[in-house]
Amino acid sequence: MIIKTQNEVTESVLSEIDRAPDARFREVMSAAAKHLHAFVRETRLTEAEFQKACAYIATLGQLSNASHNEVVLIAGSLGVSALVCLQNNGDRGRRETTANLLGPFWRANSPRTENGASLVRSPTPGEPIFVTAYVEDLEGRPVPDAEVDVWHTSGAGIYENQDPTQADMNLRGKFTTDANGAFGFRSVKPAGYPIPIDGPAGDFVRATNRHHYRPAHLHFLIYKPGFKTLISQIYVNDDERLDSDVQFGVTRALIGDYVRHDNGRAPAPDVEPPWYSLDYTFPMEAGEARLPRPPIK
């Protein structure tokens, strides 16, 4: 179509998208085109701003590599990741859920780890923590034989893939729930951490005068055929940034009761107080078991 007015640009694009045979593709891309065009009109986007935006988006890709995912960082910093999660879990957003963001640091093929064993694979700063968790269905029945990936930062707030002083796969492990739906492990209490701010996501956060930290958390990914894969993070209740997470991830259901023990014997003989314990139960919805695409290798 020969374009006569600016409104005809939108009509023309939409009519071309309408040719696509895939109905969901038509739905998603038509909405994307409509909203993008509306955004350009509402903001009266200038040519210089458009060029800047294109360069910004190109940089998101250029800075992403095997160990860093800038696209996931900006999606989180804009709250898009949190919105997609809450819209697709908890009976499609109708009730509270323990689902949460995958984040940019999940790696496939975590080492198989016995229930109760330690995730500490090289000397790691941090206070000892003992975690006992249960996986159950929505009726409260145990879910045995679920595969559970766990990953988290050290007490210094750094993931092993960001830290040459940590062993490969330190503070990562893969567990299988027992007949009671239980799994557990020993580790160090995670610390909150700054998201990387040397790229466009950092530019965005700085421009809003926010801090660029995530509150401390443990990551979980629970997989069993017949259930919707549950991706979760359980936040540390004494973290001062629970209500200002740079990635907008914290909901009430996800704040764990991390109990500090200043007295009493720890579950392991080599541990002196203070130590921490966490008990938590993950309810799983029926649905499709599907593993996400690992954001890093």
Ligand SMILES: [Fe+2]
């Ligand atoms: Fe994290």
